Structure formats: C-alpha cells, structure tokens
Amino acid sequence: MNDNKNMLLAIVLSAMVLIGWSLLSDTFFPTAGPQTQQVDNGKVKPLPQPQADPGADTPRAIRNRDVVLAESPRVGIETPRLEGSINLKGARIDDLVLVEQRESIAKDSPAVRLLSPAGTPQAYFAQFGWTGQGIATPGPDTLWTASSQTLAPGKPVTLSWSNPTGQRFELILSIDDGYLFSVKQRVVNQGTGAVGLRSYGLASRSEKSADPSTWTQHVGPISFLGGKADYGVDWETLDENKAGVTRDSRGGWLGFTDKYWLTALVPADGAPIEASLRKSASGAYQADYAGAPFIVAPGQAVSGDTRLFAGAKEKRLLDTYEDAGVTKLSKSIDWGWFEWFMRPIFDLLNWLFKVTGNFGVAIICLTFIVRLLMFPIADKGFRSMAGMRRVQPKMKALQERYKDDKQRLQQEMLKLYQTEKINPASGCLPILLQIPVFYALYKVLMVSVEMRHQPFALWIKDLSAPDPLTPVNLFGLLDFTPPGFLAIGVLPILLGVTMWLQFKLNPQQMDPVQQQIFGFMPWILMFVMAPFAAGLQLYWVVSNILTIAQQKWLYYRYDHEMNPPTEPVVSKK
Structure with missing residues (x-):
C-alpha cells in the first residue's frame, strides 16, 4: 500500500514538472526559433520562413x-x-x-x-x-x-x-x-x-x-x-x-x-x-x-x-x-544577467566554429573543453559518489536499525559519512557548475545571428531549430506532422537515454519516492528539451556521454584504490 502511494506521488510530481514547465517555459525560457526543416519520406526538406x-x-x-x-x-x-x-x-x-x-x-x-x-x-x-x-x-x-x-x-x-x-x-x-x-x-x-x-x-x-x-x-x-x-x-x-x-x-x-x-x-x-x-x-x-x-x-x-x-x-x-x-552598440544583443560570462563563451564557440568549419563540431569541442576544465572538481564529486555506493549496505543496515528513530538515524548516517570521509553533496557540484555554461550556450543559440541556420550533419540542417527527426511519424515515412508536444526528436531521445544511464551509475537514493522521481526524470526532460534548439540538445547529449565515461573510469579507479588486488600467496615447498 505504501509503495503504491509512493508511486502515485512520484507520478503526480512528474506531471507537475512537465505541465508546469510547459506553462512557464515560453515566458521565462523561450524555446528555439520556428522549425526550419522537416523530414518527409526519409528526406530532409526546408520549410519556408515568410516571417x-x-x-x-x-x-x-x-x-x-x-x-x-x-x-x-x-x-x-x-x-x-x-x-x-x-x-x-x-x-x-x-x-x-x-x-x-x-x-x-x-x-x-x-x-x-x-x-x-x-x-x-x-x-x-x-x-x-x-x-x-x-x-x-x-x-x-x-x-x-x-x-x-x-x-x-x-x-x-x-x-x-x-x-x-x-x-x-x-x-x-x-x-x-x-x-x-x-x-x-x-x-x-x-x-x-x-x-x-x-x-x-x-x-x-x-x-x-x-x-x-x-x-x-x-x-x-x-x-x-x-x-x-x-x-x-x-x-x-x-x-x-x-x-x-x-x-x-x-x-x-x-x-x-x-x-x-x-x-x-x-x-x-x-x-x-x-x-x-x-x-x-x-x-x-x-x-x-x-x-x-x-x-x-x-x-x-x-x-x-x-x-x-x-x-x-x-x-x-x-x-x-x-x-x-558608437557607444555600446553590442547592447542591442540582449545578453542578460550573465553577459560577463556569455561573451567569452560566444567568442570561444565562434573561434571553434572558424577552426572546424562546422558549428556542431564546435559545440562538441566546447563540451570537451568544459569537461576538461571541470575534471578536478568532477574527480572529487565522483570519488564521493563512489564512496556512497560502497557504503550503501551499511546505510541500509542503519535504516533498518533506526527506522523508528529518525533523529538517531540522521546522527548515525552523519557519523558514517565522517568515518568514510564522504560528502554526499559534492556530487552535485559538477552539475551546478555546468548550469552557467548551459545557460550561456542557450542564450548564444537564441540571440546570435552567427548561429542562425548553421548545419551539423545528416538530418540536422539547422542547429538553432529543434531536431526534426522523430519516431512518432516513423522518421518522416508517415505523411503527417506530429504536434509540438509529441515531436520528440532523436537528440532529445538520446538525451533521455544518456541521462537515465547516468542516473543508474549514481548511488541509489534511500527514499523510495526519490528513487521513483529520479526514474521518471530522464523521460520528463526528454519532453521538456524537445522544443529547444538542436545545438543545445547536442551539447547536453555529448556532455552526458562524457560524464558516463568519466564516471565509469573514476569509479573503476576509485574501487581499485580502496580495494587493491591482493597478490596470490605462493606456497613454499
């Protein structure tokens, strides 16, 4: 009965996030410009833009x-x-x-x-x-x-x-x-x-x-x-x-x-x-x-x-x-509050574009640079998460022992963190530090004419518009255009899948409601991100893939540091 309540609560919260975002996003975080391409019978065709x-x-x-x-x-x-x-x-x-x-x-x-x-x-x-x-x-x-x-x-x-x-x-x-x-x-x-x-x-x-x-x-x-x-x-x-x-x-x-x-x-x-x-x-x-x-x-x-x-x-x-x-003519671009940070991001992205000749490749290069600069912080965060994974059996034992005494449970878990030298909040730091970069890239894609109508590869001919390729109409083989809230492109699907894999690598939440919310979250974000510019989706997908690879490697290295392989004992005759 309690599990059913938790599941219902998770579904309600997920629905509130999805519906609430739909209502607020156009006002506070407007999505990409109008779709400039569509996939028809498996072929990418440009759409007219009379506006x-x-x-x-x-x-x-x-x-x-x-x-x-x-x-x-x-x-x-x-x-x-x-x-x-x-x-x-x-x-x-x-x-x-x-x-x-x-x-x-x-x-x-x-x-x-x-x-x-x-x-x-x-x-x-x-x-x-x-x-x-x-x-x-x-x-x-x-x-x-x-x-x-x-x-x-x-x-x-x-x-x-x-x-x-x-x-x-x-x-x-x-x-x-x-x-x-x-x-x-x-x-x-x-x-x-x-x-x-x-x-x-x-x-x-x-x-x-x-x-x-x-x-x-x-x-x-x-x-x-x-x-x-x-x-x-x-x-x-x-x-x-x-x-x-x-x-x-x-x-x-x-x-x-x-x-x-x-x-x-x-x-x-x-x-x-x-x-x-x-x-x-x-x-x-x-x-x-x-x-x-x-x-x-x-x-x-x-x-x-x-x-x-x-x-x-x-x-x-x-x-x-x-x-x-001409005094401050560049202020005609509405950079927003983070202008001091967005201008360097734009200059770097524009330089990468000139070097590579492809804006999508420039976004991928920017993703690698961001991950490289954040590696020392990510290393500490993943070490902490690896420690959290290692002590999960002990945490479950504490939950069972003090399930009727929440205050004592919190005290014992704090002692466990101190003994094992674990900071449960440090795993959030890499995510928090990426938010300004993500927002800066979002604004650059939204306001910069240099990024308008820039192609990447295959079916993505305009990185400033949403991904047009969706399985809802069998990737353009069916003769209909799905409504916006159902037009989930390939990149948003990859975003959801990679985020799900990333969550699976993280330590499991002790609270069952949190577990269920984190289980739904990747698929909610898939819908939330679908109307955004394909360039932004590309950045997030590549970032998730690099994060997964980084997590796997750091977890492997950390596990070996904590539990070094023992040398086999050679018997003497």
Whole structure:
C-alpha cells in the first residue's frame, strides 16, 4: 500500500514538472526559433520562413512592393552585405535587403528584407531632416537631387534640395562594407537673413516584429541613452502610452530590434539630443531624436554628423563599431544577467566554429573543453559518489536499525559519512557548475545571428531549430506532422537515454519516492528539451556521454584504490 502511494506521488510530481514547465517555459525560457526543416519520406526538406521578411507581399498589401519602388527616382545601394535603394522622394532609406541572410535553409531561398517603403505592408524606413519656424524645410514629399546613382563603400552620394529663400539642404551619405550608414546633414545659407533649425532623424515601422519578445529575449523598441541600455520599453508600452517615452541624452542610440536584426539611429557621440519612442497617429511605431537648435548666419554653412545601423546583429561588427565611437552598440544583443560570462563563451564557440568549419563540431569541442576544465572538481564529486555506493549496505543496515528513530538515524548516517570521509553533496557540484555554461550556450543559440541556420550533419540542417527527426511519424515515412508536444526528436531521445544511464551509475537514493522521481526524470526532460534548439540538445547529449565515461573510469579507479588486488600467496615447498 505504501509503495503504491509512493508511486502515485512520484507520478503526480512528474506531471507537475512537465505541465508546469510547459506553462512557464515560453515566458521565462523561450524555446528555439520556428522549425526550419522537416523530414518527409526519409528526406530532409526546408520549410519556408515568410516571417523573416517584414515586407513580404500578402493579401493585406496596400500595393505591390515593386510597383511602389518604381513610383519615384532612387539611388541604388550596393555593398557586400546590403542591397537596396534610397527614395529620392523624401530622402528615405526604405529599401534594404540583407544579401548574406536567407529566409530559410533552402538553397534558392530569397534574402531577408529589413526595410520596405511606405505603401507596402509592414513598411519600415529611416529618414533624416530638419525642422524650423518661418523657413521651408524638406519634407516627406520633397524630391531631392542626387550626385550619383549608386551608394557603395568608398563612393558617397550627396542629396541636395534648395528652398525658395536661398537655403540649400544637403545629406551626404556614405556606407561601409558592413551595416553602417554615415550621414552628414549640411545647411548652406545663401539667403539674406539668419535661420534657426533643428536636425532630426527617425525610424518608422508600421507593425510589430513577428519575433516574440520574452523575459530572456527583448524584441521591439530599444535604446542606449543616458549611459544605460533600456529593454523595459516594449510594444505594449507604446500602445498604452500615447505620449510615448522621451529622454534627454548626450549621444547614444535608439531604434527597433528584431531577434537577429537591428535598425538604430546613432546621433553624434556627445551631442545633446531629445530622443523619443512612440506610436504615431497613423499607428506606426517611431523612434526619433532632435538635436539642439542652431543658427545659420547668411553666407555660412553648418553641418552635423549622424549614423544609421541597419542590418544583422553580428557581434564582431557591433564590437568594431563600438571601437569606432558608437557607444555600446553590442547592447542591442540582449545578453542578460550573465553577459560577463556569455561573451567569452560566444567568442570561444565562434573561434571553434572558424577552426572546424562546422558549428556542431564546435559545440562538441566546447563540451570537451568544459569537461576538461571541470575534471578536478568532477574527480572529487565522483570519488564521493563512489564512496556512497560502497557504503550503501551499511546505510541500509542503519535504516533498518533506526527506522523508528529518525533523529538517531540522521546522527548515525552523519557519523558514517565522517568515518568514510564522504560528502554526499559534492556530487552535485559538477552539475551546478555546468548550469552557467548551459545557460550561456542557450542564450548564444537564441540571440546570435552567427548561429542562425548553421548545419551539423545528416538530418540536422539547422542547429538553432529543434531536431526534426522523430519516431512518432516513423522518421518522416508517415505523411503527417506530429504536434509540438509529441515531436520528440532523436537528440532529445538520446538525451533521455544518456541521462537515465547516468542516473543508474549514481548511488541509489534511500527514499523510495526519490528513487521513483529520479526514474521518471530522464523521460520528463526528454519532453521538456524537445522544443529547444538542436545545438543545445547536442551539447547536453555529448556532455552526458562524457560524464558516463568519466564516471565509469573514476569509479573503476576509485574501487581499485580502496580495494587493491591482493597478490596470490605462493606456497613454499
């Protein structure tokens, strides 16, 4: 009867863990991105990823993008990483494609589109200009004149427009081979009187990002103003607060971030600005800033520098731009609380990837390095667990002798631990020390564009997505896709099996309820880990295999140290 109660309690606790995790994981520990591949009839096929294109034509389209792009004269943009154009009507940077990033893992997949002109669904653009009283300034309908037809690295373009009172406005645009636009806003006063102006920059997007924003991963409005990164302002903040959020700062940056992409306005470092994030009357979300007022005397010219980042959040480039004066642009990656630890993990993993040429192999190498660094601690832990295994008969005898006196039992077991020099808690230390590494790798896989769509081997074509191969549909031979909670891939199954083997090697728990919980735990974790990135599953499986091998070897060595083989006695005749 008591055993039945224990079994029932173990089942209830296991179910609570499984259900509770399902309810909380999306909020606190979001799983991998959408599945990018599926196994159909034994073959891996890429899945389309239309949500990666914020300007895709849909039935909700106001007009076809190609039609809108053809309506006004444009200056082309050509760099190793970017293609697109600048609209001369309004001088808007509103057509931008990331040529090195693809929507899906298919070979013929189109490039990811970041910016799209007004008049298309999910319009997204950046614009720079001036405001002033009693003076005509360029606006969204102003038609600018370009000095060249193409903007490319080392080939700047000057956009110019003059008003009827003799003021000429110029935007001198240049771009590097990454994702950074430099904009010099220049005003030449050829009129008869002084004029007062303020320069501004804005980024506008008509809809929210398709990427979810979670507790551990910020998506939406973002800024680094007043010396601090702000992840607290989200889409809902701007929906509820009609006035938006306004801050004064000296330099910094602000804009919008998706999971992997960023559009950020970067005023001149140290320049006083009034920055705001808000929802405009049209329903679009807008990040903008205005500089300090200035006066342009007759016959004089005044200019100011600003920049625009529009592209993928590649850590190496972000760090390079920080060195070039863009304050803390790498904070656009939501590293979380363990940033100090995650950055070295990322750098090591990225270096291993460059050396091996395969991200999955890099994860395996990282696992070996972590296990090697932790070997001295693991050695002590496994020695303690081996000692626990050796004294289990004595512990069972004590339990039988003092089964009616719990306090005396605890005292006698403590004496046994001291006599045998065993620390029952030391076996937990290697597991606890792996948690920061595991979490760091989890975050790296979740937020780093460098890891996006990276293949490993065989059926795993995207380590940032869940394992697509599952026995539920006979590994793709049956023509149906199982629901997410049943799509248990091969890697999660291996994770459960290796964890079960690992638990079997550990000293058996004295409490029958704990025994049953540990018996269920590997299979619960198999379901819990199934939606996570395959790269994370790979790390855990390889770590479990190394732990099993390490346990077997250390137990064997420890048993021989404690019980050395006796030499056979040779009889003398």
